[in-house]
Amino acid sequence: MSFVGRSLRRIEDRPLLMGQGAFAADCNWPGQLHMRVVRSPVAFGRILGVETEEATALEGVVAIWTIAELDDLPPIDFRQMGLERLAPYRQFVLARDYVRYVGEPVAVVVAVDPYIAEDAADLVFCDIEELEPQLDATAEPVAFMPDVHPGLMSEPAVIRRGYGDLDAAFACARRVVELEVKIGRHTGVPMETRGGLCVYDTEKDTLRLYGAAKVPHYNRDAISRMLGLAPGRLELSEGHVGGGFGIRGELYPEDVLVCAAALRLKRPVKWIEDRREHLLAANHSRDQVYRLKAAVDSRGFILGLKADFFTDQGAYVRTHGTTVTDLSAGLLPGPYVIPAYDVAGHIRLTNKTPAGTYRAPGRYESTFARERLIDAIAIELGLSPVEVRRVNLIGEAAMPFDRGFETLGTRVVYDSGKYADLLERVLAHLDYDRLQQQLTERRSRGELVGLGLGYFVEKSGLGPQDLVRMRLDMRGDIEIVTGVASVGQGVETALAQICAETLQVPIERIRVIHGQTDRIEIGFGAFASRVTVMAGSAVKIAAEALRATALEVAARLLQTTPQALRLSNGMIETVNGSASLPLGDVAAHLEETGGLTGEGRFASSHMTYPYGIHAAQVRVDPATCAVTIERYVVAYDVGRAVNPMLIEGQIVGGVAQGVGGAFLEEFVYDENGQPLAASFADYLMPTCHEVPEVEVLLREDAPSPLNPLGVKGAGEGGINAAGAALAGAIDAAIQKPGAVAQLPITPGRLHAILRGGR
Amino acid sequence: MKAAAFDYLRPASLGEALALLATHKDDCKILAGGQSLVPAMNFRLARPAILIDINDLDELDHLRADAGQLKIGALTRHAAFHRPVVEGPLGTLLAKVVRHIAHYPIRQRGTFAGSLSHADPASEWCLVATTLRAEMVAKSARGERVIAASDFFHGTFTTALEPDEILAEIRLPIMTPDWRVGFYEFSRRAGDFALGMAVAAAKVEDGTIREARLGVGGVGDRAIRLGALEDQLVGTPASSDVIDSIDRIAREARGMIEPSGDIHASPEYRRDLIAASVKRALTEALA
Numbered sequence A: 001m002s003f004v005g006r007s008l009r010r011i012e013d014r015p016l017l018m019g020q021g022a023f024a025a026d027c028n029w030p031g032q033l034h035m036r037v038v039r040s041p042v043a044f045g046r047i048l049g050v051e052t053e054e055a056t057a058l059e060g061v062v063a064i065w066t067i068a069e070l071d072d073l074p075p076i077d078f079r080q081m082g083l084e085r086l087a088p089y090r091q092f093v094l095a096r097d098y099v100r101y102v103g104e105p106v107a108v109v110v111a112v113d114p115y116i117a118e119d120a121a122d123l124v125f126c127d128i129e130e131l132e133p134q135l136d137a138t139a140e141p142v143a144f145m146p147d148v149h150p151g152l153m154s155e156p157a158v159i160r161r162g163y164g165d166l167d168a169a170f171a172c173a174r175r176v177v178e179l180e181v182k183i184g185r186h187t188g189v190p191m192e193t194r195g196g197l198c199v200y201d202t203e204k205d206t207l208r209l210y211g212a213a214k215v216p217h218y219n220r221d222a223i224s225r226m227l228g229l230a231p232g233r234l235e236l237s238e239g240h241v242g243g244g245f246g247i248r249g250e251l252y253p254e255d256v257l258v259c260a261a262a263l264r265l266k267r268p269v270k271w272i273e274d275r276r277e278h279l280l281a282a283n284h285s286r287d288q289v290y291r292l293k294a295a296v297d298s299r300g301f302i303l304g305l306k307a308d309f310f311t312d313q314g315a316y317v318r319t320h321g322t323t324v325t326d327l328s329a330g331l332l333p334g335p336y337v338i339p340a341y342d343v344a345g346h347i348r349l350t351n352k353t354p355a356g357t358y359r360a361p362g363r364y365e366s367t368f369a370r371e372r373l374i375d376a377i378a379i380e381l382g383l384s385p386v387e388v389r390r391v392n393l394i395g396e397a398a399m400p401f402d403r404g405f406e407t408l409g410t411r412v413v414y415d416s417g418k419y420a421d422l423l424e425r426v427l428a429h430l431d432y433d434r435l436q437q438q439l440t441e442r443r444s445r446g447e448l449v450g451l452g453l454g455y456f457v458e459k460s461g462l463g464p465q466d467l468v469r470m471r472l473d474m475r476g477d478i479e480i481v482t483g484v485a486s487v488g489q490g491v492e493t494a495l496a497q498i499c500a501e502t503l504q505v506p507i508e509r510i511r512v513i514h515g516q517t518d519r520i521e522i523g524f525g526a527f528a529s530r531v532t533v534m535a536g537s538a539v540k541i542a543a544e545a546l547r548a549t550a551l552e553v554a555a556r557l558l559q560t561t562p563q564a565l566r567l568s569n570g571m572i573e574t575v576n577g578s579a580s581l582p583l584g585d586v587a588a589h590l591e592e593t594g595g596l597t598g599e600g601r602f603a604s605s606h607m608t609y610p611y612g613i614h615a616a617q618v619r620v621d622p623a624t625c626a627v628t629i630e631r632y633v634v635a636y637d638v639g640r641a642v643n644p645m646l647i648e649g650q651i652v653g654g655v656a657q658g659v660g661g662a663f664l665e666e667f668v669y670d671e672n673g674q675p676l677a678a679s680f681a682d683y684l685m686p687t688c689h690e691v692p693e694v695e696v697l698l699r700e701d702a703p704s705p706l707n708p709l710g711v712k713g714a715g716e717g718g719i720n721a722a723g724a725a726l727a728g729a730i731d732a733a734i735q736k737p738g739a740v741a742q743l744p745i746t747p748g749r750l751h752a753i754l755r756g757g758r
Numbered sequence B: 001m002k003a004a005a006f007d008y009l010r011p012a013s014l015g016e017a018l019a020l021l022a023t024h025k026d027d028c029k030i031l032a033g034g035q036s037l038v039p040a041m042n043f044r045l046a047r048p049a050i051l052i053d054i055n056d057l058d059e060l061d062h063l064r065a066d067a068g069q070l071k072i073g074a075l076t077r078h079a080a081f082h083r084p085v086v087e088g089p090l091g092t093l094l095a096k097v098v099r100h101i102a103h104y105p106i107r108q109r110g111t112f113a114g115s116l117s118h119a120d121p122a123s124e125w126c127l128v129a130t131t132l133r134a135e136m137v138a139k140s141a142r143g144e145r146v147i148a149a150s151d152f153f154h155g156t157f158t159t160a161l162e163p164d165e166i167l168a169e170i171r172l173p174i175m176t177p178d179w180r181v182g183f184y185e186f187s188r189r190a191g192d193f194a195l196g197m198a199v200a201a202a203k204v205e206d207g208t209i210r211e212a213r214l215g216v217g218g219v220g221d222r223a224i225r226l227g228a229l230e231d232q233l234v235g236t237p238a239s240s241d242v243i244d245s246i247d248r249i250a251r252e253a254r255g256m257i258e259p260s261g262d263i264h265a266s267p268e269y270r271r272d273l274i275a276a277s278v279k280r281a282l283t284e285a286l287a
């Protein structure tokens, strides 16, 4: 029986559906204290003093600390893509000398209950000399912290990439197409806010942090380093996680503070973020401005692309280092050949919440910019946008396609892809010519309807490696221990399916342990659509090892050869059916020599590159500037689909967030740097009313040659081209080519376009 | 997002409640459905020292037609209007409007009277009360007074209610079957507060509009009755050329408001949106 490729139900859902989930806020410990963070009320200023007397006097307050009391804690380091020259821009766990954004932790209160903690936090007074905030990432850089770091400016780095002869490209261009576009500031908003419970074990003098997510092993090591804890004194434990999206589970000041508090006070300390804090304190993302200049020939083929863009990094450089800007620069060319390319990505600090990655980081943004450019080229040359995409796509014969530079420290080599084929499939699915005809007819009757496309290349399966240990017990139950994490995306089921495929055991008998640093020594976590690729491959290798052992032992027991045996429904049987043995019996036989186990390690120095297309059809109501999505199609080639249902779920969820970024979600600041979207009343998430039905064309046309399963990650394709496709659709609907140059497309902005005649 | 400390009182009778209000005045707040007050307390934007929970007061839990008026007791939840509460145009209109207020669970708790007392400029019930000329019955230990809608709303989150008063009942005139009604609202998402909305009603006899009601909300600091445009509608034939008058009136409505801008909408956009809302509400009622 095959397990991989089937839409099996999730094995992890039972406790969730029974209300028995153990999310961060569900974790409690007798005698626990509660932590509350005092946050900066101003965007930029010099700290003159932090008055804590009145708060300290409140009954039930156990401790209040500012950076003066936590002076020995170093800033939070980069998890990836750090650069030497970024180091001075790292954030301390509590503000030191300056505050740089509204919401920055300034002090921390620990009290006997969360109400008292919040009362006390209200009484802490931050005496701050306000300074003029920097709020525009495209403006001239300013001083980062004038008095403390004289001369250190708010542009920590410029990421450059390029290849080919750009001058020659522009010299022989038929036309030069220029474009400036902007993507708003928004981010992933998990159902669950951040939180943690750190428990001190008096007997062992150790700490255990519950509520970990995404990268528990990395965070264990980072927190241990910061607090000077020897290996083994801190373990992290991941429970259920209500969505990650890139932002959840990175190391933030609060994670370190809750551990520091438990260690100092030698008591359990719990911290649960509230939603307002979340919108002010957890990583923001996006917020880029692109200036593109393309040299094109008469067919719309891009001979050369020059790109400058700005990433509004917010107040500090956090754990992701240059990741977002680096990925933007690396994947801006997307599925197109583009023989000459030169890009400069400016990382700029402003006085807003620090930014990091959010699902399809750098791709949601760069796809919007690139696909807007393709549409603009089509307009300038009077060609169809489909035709311009066709002539630019990288051909099948060119695979694997080496872009000629690196991103995330790995060489950008598109491992496989049938780009032209996928485009034709989408056109056929849409019945494109007929559909365009219908839309034209509807427009001639006065309706504002249109179709837009966005083509994209994703990246997934970032290394370096993952380790899996597997044990089959005497009852025939299997435990898989892995160092990856689950943010709710179906990791258990996908890994169980891969295991079941090799071992032929029902997936219900498989248990997957993840995110527990004391169960396995290494782990690289859940991000960059890496889990199924990396841990999935490691599971396959481990299962094959376990299978080989099982067959060998069973062959001895059944007095035959391994070749004469096969696995079926938890049994080992002879191919001719004459004898059989439960796998559990083999395990029992091996009990004294360490049991029936398998280990798998999968390493990879290259990413895999899935690719896809979004197509959106919208209707605009010119009187209210409302946009209705009439139809939404996502075609996505993931190489091999382990569980199509889970992947469709990923895609549909991604579209929902993409729609949010395209129409609704935006962190707006006033001229003083005060955030105006700090609750769900103003930071608008799409609801089931706003999210369209999504038609998913899940393809397995170009399996990855880089791993034994042929899989590519499926987590980010659903969001990638949403802004691009919706913008194109609105342009077409209102018949104003190139009108949409900024996301989100709010009614107010659309109104300005419609009335302003842009 | 945890409320500051407060005392919680749950009177068993209206008399007791009014006595408590008289004693605590500005220090206390009435708790009805809690759908506006509790979030405000959790954000610590409101820090009442005392909450007086009125949910046990049977005297306030009624909804009935009486002497040409629909009498809405203070404990009547939004959800009560999901189906028409009176026969004829008024019940139809209220059932249409209520679908735009927040979301299903919020409508199970939030009250009509709470909406009016809270006086959000984008509240649907405030628009309905203003446009249809509701009467508000305020009670206190000092006695009872009836306040006309035109005197009740003073601006964003402020009303004519005194600190010791409770809004006990709202009275809406019941419309005879010859009234025609329309409502239109636009919000960024389903269930959000309106960026712009309009209520229209017209009494049509022998093909001519004899009486009209027209109001807009979501712009400015309170719902606005467009009396001058109501007058223009009166005497107009409710026939096919009504479309022209609707267009004209919608354009005029645009000029009669002074919307402010916020992160969700610019003043120019709001003005156009109001014109569109007026047009759609009137069209629904008349065309």
Ligand SMILES: Cc1cc2nc3c(=O)[nH]c(=O)nc-3n(C[C@H](O)[C@H](O)[C@H](O)COP(=O)(O)OP(=O)(O)OC[C@H]3O[C@@H](n4cnc5c(N)ncnc54)[C@H](O)[C@@H]3O)c2cc1C
Pocket: B029, B030, B031, B032, B033, B034, B035, B036, B037, B038, B039, B074, B100, B101, B102, B103, B106, B109, B110, B111, B112, B113, B114, B115, B117, B118, B120, B122, B123, B124, B125, B161, B165, B166, B167, B168, B191, B192, B193, B194
């Ligand atoms: C997510 C969300 C979306 C919403 N969307 C909308 C919307 O689209 N349209 C809309 O109109 N509303 C909306 N609301 C608000 C909702 O309708 C509230 O229920 C309503 O505004 C207040 O009614 P309440 O009974 O909950 O009052 P409460 O929250 O209990 O009280 C509100 C205020 O009125 C006072 N008060 C209440 N009752 C009385 C009384 N009888 N006499 C004197 N004072 C009184 C209270 O002291 C308090 O100051 C929304 C709320 C939420 C949470």
